Amino acid sequence: MEIDLTPAQEIISRFKGQKKALIPILQEIQEVYNYLPEPALRLVSKSLNLPLIDVVGVATFYRAFSLQPRGRHVVTVCLGTACHVRGGPKVLEEFERQLGIKAGETTPDQQFSLETVNCLGCCAIGPVVVVDGNYHAQTSIRKVSKILKPLHKEKP
Amino acid sequence: MSPRKRAKKIASISDLQTLIAQQKGRRQMETRTVIAVSSGTCGQARGSLRLIEAFKKGLRQDGLQEKVTLKATGCHGFCEAEPNVIIYPQGIFYQKLEPKHVPAILSRTVLNGEIIPEFLYVDPVTGEKPVKEEEIPFYKKQLRLVLGANPLLDPTSLDDYFSIGGYESLLRVLSSLTPEEVIENIIKSGLRGRGGAGFPTGKKWEFARKQKSDWKYIICNADEGDPGAYMDRSLLEGNPHRVIEGMIIGAYAIGAREGYVYVRDEYPLAVAHVTQAINQAREVGLLGENILGTNFSFDLHIAKGAGAFVCGEETALIASIEGRVGEPRQRPPFPAVSGLWGKPTVINNVETWGNVPLIIEKGADWFASIGTNGSKGTKIFSLVGKINNTGLVEVPMGITLREIIFDIGGGIPAGRKFKAVQTGGPSGGCLPEKLIDLPIDYESLTQAGSIMGSGGMIVMDDRTCMVDVARYFLNFLRDESCGKCISCREGTQRLWELVTDITEGKGTMEQLAVLEELAVAVKEASLCGLGQTAPNPVLSTLRYFRDEYEAHIKDKRCPAGVCKALIHYSIIASKCTGCLACLRVCPQGAITGELKKVHVLDESKCIKCGACFEACQFNAILIE
Numbered sequence: 084m085e086i087d088l089t090p091a092q093e094i095i096s097r098f099k100g101q102k103k104a105l106i107p108i109l110q111e112i113q114e115v116y117n118y119l120p121e122p123a124l125r126l127v128s129k130s131l132n133l134p135l136i137d138v139v140g141v142a143t144f145y146r147a148f149s150l151q152p153r154g155r156h157v158v159t160v161c162l163g164t165a166c167h168v169r170g171g172p173k174v175l176e177e178f179e180r181q182l183g184i185k186a187g188e189t190t191p192d193q194q195f196s197l198e199t200v201n202c203l204g205c206c207a208i209g210p211v212v213v214v215d216g217n218y219h220a221q222t223s224i225r226k227v228s229k230i231l232k233p234l235h236k237e238k239p
Numbered sequence: 240m241s242p243r244k245r246a247k248k249i250a251s252i253s254d255l256q257t258l259i260a261q262q263k264g265r266r267q268m269e270t271r272t273v274i275a276v277s278s279g280t281c282g283q284a285r286g287s288l289r290l291i292e293a294f295k296k297g298l299r300q301d302g303l304q305e306k307v308t309l310k311a312t313g314c315h316g317f318c319e320a321e322p323n324v325i326i327y328p329q330g331i332f333y334q335k336l337e338p339k340h341v342p343a344i345l346s347r348t349v350l351n352g353e354i355i356p357e358f359l360y361v362d363p364v365t366g367e368k369p370v371k372e373e374e375i376p377f378y379k380k381q382l383r384l385v386l387g388a389n390p391l392l393d394p395t396s397l398d399d400y401f402s403i404g405g406y407e408s409l410l411r412v413l414s415s416l417t418p419e420e421v422i423e424n425i426i427k428s429g430l431r432g433r434g435g436a437g438f439p440t441g442k443k444w445e446f447a448r449k450q451k452s453d454w455k456y457i458i459c460n461a462d463e464g465d466p467g468a469y470m471d472r473s474l475l476e477g478n479p480h481r482v483i484e485g486m487i488i489g490a491y492a493i494g495a496r497e498g499y500v501y502v503r504d505e506y507p508l509a510v511a512h513v514t515q516a517i518n519q520a521r522e523v524g525l526l527g528e529n530i531l532g533t534n535f536s537f538d539l540h541i542a543k544g545a546g547a548f549v550c551g552e553e554t555a556l557i558a559s560i561e562g563r564v565g566e567p568r569q570r571p572p573f574p575a576v577s578g579l580w581g582k583p584t585v586i587n588n589v590e591t592w593g594n595v596p597l598i599i600e601k602g603a604d605w606f607a608s609i610g611t612n613g614s615k616g617t618k619i620f621s622l623v624g625k626i627n628n629t630g631l632v633e634v635p636m637g638i639t640l641r642e643i644i645f646d647i648g649g650g651i652p653a654g655r656k657f658k659a660v661q662t663g664g665p666s667g668g669c670l671p672e673k674l675i676d677l678p679i680d681y682e683s684l685t686q687a688g689s690i691m692g693s694g695g696m697i698v699m700d701d702r703t704c705m706v707d708v709a710r711y712f713l714n715f716l717r718d719e720s721c722g723k724c725i726s727c728r729e730g731t732q733r734l735w736e737l738v739t740d741i742t743e744g745k746g747t748m749e750q751l752a753v754l755e756e757l758a759v760a761v762k763e764a765s766l767c768g769l770g771q772t773a774p775n776p777v778l779s780t781l782r783y784f785r786d787e788y789e790a791h792i793k794d795k796r797c798p799a800g801v802c803k804a805l806i807h808y809s810i811i812a813s814k815c816t817g818c819l820a821c822l823r824v825c826p827q828g829a830i831t832g833e834l835k836k837v838h839v840l841d842e843s844k845c846i847k848c849g850a851c852f853e854a855c856q857f858n859a860i861l862i863e
Contacts, residue, residue: 105562106545110504137563144564144721146546147504163466164661164697165623167711173849180826180848201548201715203505204469205281206621206695207318207629216507218284224850225824 090115091123095130102131105141109148118149146200154189154196156234158182159213163202166209170223174210175199177227195234248524251532252414255406255525262401272307272349273327275390279314279476280508285321286337287311293338297345307349313389313477313512316631317377320360325390330371333358363627363649377628380647382609384617385593386470386633389477394512397519400480406525408599412488413533416599421492422448425595427603429615434460434551434588435666435692436768437614437681443585447493447575450583455495458579458586459486460556461502461509464548465664466715467695470619470631471589475502475509478593479516483539485595487525490537493585501542501556514541548665548719552767553578553586555721566723567767588693590619610636614680622648624697625655632696634679641675644698655700659783663692665712665719666772668779669705688779690772704801705784706791710738712776720769727770730761734777741788743804744795751788755781800862803847807863812837814859821851821860 094111098104105127112123119142128135142148160166160175175197179185182195189196205211208220212230219230249255274294278287294309315323320334326348333344333355340358347353359368360375369375372390393399400406412421426441447455459482463471475482486498500517502510517539520526528536542560549555555565557579578584594616598606607615614636620643622632627649634643640660644650651657659669668689670677677683681691699708713735722728737754740746758774758781765771781788790796797805810821810830817835829845832838840851852860 103560103562106559107543110543110545140564141562144547145544148545164664164695164708164711165467167466168624168697168699168703168708170849170853176848177826177850200505200546201719202464202466202468203280204463204472204503205284206467206469206623206697208281208284208321209623211284218280220281220284224848224853 086116086120086122088122088126091126092130095127100130100132102133105131105133105138106145109138109142113148118152121150151189152193155194156215157196157198158230159198159200159203160186161201161203161205161209161211161213162199163204163206163209165206166202166211169209171210173224174212174222174227177224178212178231181227181231248522249531250524252410255410255531259401259404259407259410262398263404265398266402269308269328271305273310274307274344274349275310275312275315275325275327277313277315277317277321277323277325277390278311279473280506281314281318282321282323283508287322289338290322290324290336290341293341294345297341301345301350303345303349307345310393312392313394314473314631315372315390316383316386316473316633317375317628318630319377319628320630325372330373332360332370332372332375334360376649377630377632377647380638380642381633382617382635383633384597384609385481385590386474386477386619386631388481389473392478394477394479395515397480397516397523400478404600405480405596406484408596409484409487409525411599412491413531413535418448418492418494421488421599424598424603425492428598428606429603429610429613430591430594430598430606431614431681432588433590433594433618433693435465435663435690437691440587440591443575443587444489444493446573447495447583447585450576452583454497454582455493456579456582456584457486457490457493457495457498458553458556458560458584459498459500459502459589459592460551460553460586461500461506461513461589462544462551462556463503463506463589463693464551464719465666465693465695467623467661467697468621468664468693470621470694472503472506472509473631474589474593474619475500475506475513477512479509479513480520481596482513482589482592483516483520483526485592486539487520487530487537488595488599489585489587489592491535493583495585496537498537498539499542499560499579500539501544501550501560503544504546505544510541510543517541547721548715549721549767549769552769555767556586557584564721566721567769569766590694611678611680613682618679618691618694620694620696622696622698624661625651625700625703626698627652636680637678639676639678640670643679643696644675648698651698651700655702657698658701658703659699659705661689661697661699661708661776662695663690663775664695665715666690666768666775667692667695668775669699669708669783670779671783688782689775702799702801704742704797704799705780705787706738706742706797707799707801709777709780710735710742713738713773716769716773720773724764724766724770726761726764727766727773730757730765730770731773733757734761734774738777741791742797742802744791744802746788746792748789748792751781751792806847807842808840808845808847808851809842809861809863810838810840811859811861814857816857816859818856820854820856824850824854826850 431437550565559565574584717731
């Protein structure tokens with residue numbers, strides 16, 4: 084699939100191609116494309132006059148960046164300490180079972196990406212799961228199918 | 240919300256004085272009822288936005304818009320009771336509300352002044368129903384100096400901040416204090432860094448003040464990465480101007496021209512509120528060139544983190560702002576000498592900056608009168624895990640763990656037994672029940688083998704396995720280690736492997752000895768705080784819970800019933816009522832049985848997912 088690099092170019096121009104803006108540039112590119120496509124990384128490298136290895140280095144160092152296309156729905160399970168002691172790992176296992184993928188993977192139909200995070204700072208209401216930016220409080224094994232159900236229904 | 244748009248700059252110090260006086264007057268003259276809906280991230284997760292919509296609709300229908308101000312505030316701190324509202328001027332605290340409760344609140348409480356008992360907090364011990372916020376045991380023992388303004392403020396309104404005397408401390412600083420006097424005040428107050436290490440804030444400022452440089456920076460470290468800690472998020476979401484005011488005062492004191500708020504990407508609401516607040520401050524001339532007509536200039540930017548725990552370390556954070564991989568570097572030189580782009584830089588944590596306006600307002604002596612000998616003021620803790628009253632707790636330094644966990648926190652849920660409290664995040668440790676009367680300050684926690692850290696306090700009961708907790712933190716740390724130095728990169732990995740072996744029943748007593756030896760080596764040989772403190776969770780659990788490690792190794796048993804490889808599920812026949820609940824949820828079809836007959840669990844099919852345990856209402860599932 085051909086990737087339109089116009090939005091990436093616009094983002095780079097808005098930051099005036101400054102090297103120090105590498106991280107915000109990558110953040111905005113990811114917001115547009117949902118991940119960091121290789122051609123965009125090459126463009127960033129060229130425009131900022133940074134070696135590609137440094138750009139990829141930053142893109143792989145920080146957890147928020149993804150080099151793979153992510154699914155239409157992103158399910159993020161919090162595994163902070165408070166969520167951990169309240170059963171977060173069991174909730175994650177249930178998502179893994181129901182979606183048929185491991186944490187960090189995307190379903191073959193590109194519908195779901197399952198991710199984990201080390202703390203969302205909503206520790207009082209754990210275990211917390213965020214789906215497409217919506218927070219679900221005090222989740223449990225049984226709530227997993229309830230969370231996924233409306234998303235399965237949606238037609239792409 | 241402010242009804243008028245103000246793009247006009249505040250031209251002078253006296254203009255700011257007038258403006259604050261006007262807004263304070265507005266608050267004093269307020270005759271309307273104010274409904275403050277707790278609407279931080281946790282509140283929103285529990286439905287505060289739907290509640291706000293219902294209030295809006297109700298106010299319209301009842302024609303109450305002129306009589307009632309609806310305010311979406313930051314977090315009120317009592318997260319367990321979300322979504323909650325406080326109705327002023329009476330201060331009535333209603334908890335766990337749903338949109339359907341709104342009409343009753345408007346017609347009975349707002350219009351007729353009646354208290355609705357069903358919406359009040361119920362004390363689980365005494366059964367009493369306190370009406371007001373300050374009467375609830377959770378709030379009673381707290382001293383909410385930093386967080387206390389949250390329920391009073393619309394965090395998106397600068398006028399609201401003015402109306403509680405916001406920016407008065409800046410006003411005092413710019414009109415009557417020299418930078419040296421500001422630093423003297425901060426030193427005298429005894430304020431120490433709230434991010435974890437507890438370095439004296441005033442000393443850090445003095446150090447940076449003395450550096451000769453054409454340009455200096457200040458940074459607010461809002462990369463609150465410790466899992467289990469969220470006080471910085473709450474403060475940035477609920478009262479962003481207070482942090483900004485602290486930063487402007489700090490910039491004046493050390494002579495900084497530019498500053499950054501480095502905030503986690505995982506905190507979208509905090510990013511939004513602090514961005515808006517910075518823009519508001521710039522628009523009225525509290526930031527920018529010649530602030531309030533003086534020759535002091537300072538501006539502030541946002542830098543968003545990208546999800547790396549190590550960036551909470553100051554040199555890694557600086558690297559990240561500079562657009563590089565967040566790897567720490569050797570200190571000295573300290574950032575106060577050579578920091579962001581090689582310039583003198585002061586980095587303080589959100590809560591530290593939030594304390595600065597308070598010290599200027601009430602005086603260094605007043606601040607120093609709170610707390611213990613070495614630790615002054617209050618500290619915000621996030622009280623979470625296996626505890627009844629979860630939430631953000633602000634208490635004077637020196638309070639005991641018992642007061643926090645039992646008086647404020649209301650003890651352990653479901654009648655279970657308190658086992659340990661984990662403080663200080665992955666760099667901290669687990670404190671056992673015998674230390675429950677320990678007064679909390681920087682030194683006492685360090686002596687006990689933990690640290691203050693940013694203030695996470697995760698309570699654990701007898702169903703929490705301490706070996707599993709150690710494994711959890713090691714997994715976190717090996718994942719977050721930046722990889723620069725070998726003792727941390729390989730050390731945390733090997734520590735994790737050793738502890739994982741133990742949790743899987745494959746550990747030996749020899750391995751336990753290796754574990755201890757390696758833990759000390761990682762501590763001593765690592766470059767930055769991450770590696771130097773990474774073994775703390777292992778060392779502290781070994782110190783206080785060695786018997787649990789030994790049970791895993793010698794008896795191949797997990798006493799808390801957590802470690803999967805060592806536990807078995809079965810059904811207690813005498814307790815099973817044959818209700819089919821477990822059978823329905825079992826993903827493996829491992830449970831068979833008929834209605835009203837005792838069910839049977841086939842262990843060969845069981846994957847130990849825990850669904851049956853969660854579903855059973857009769858405690859008939861046995862894990863051992």
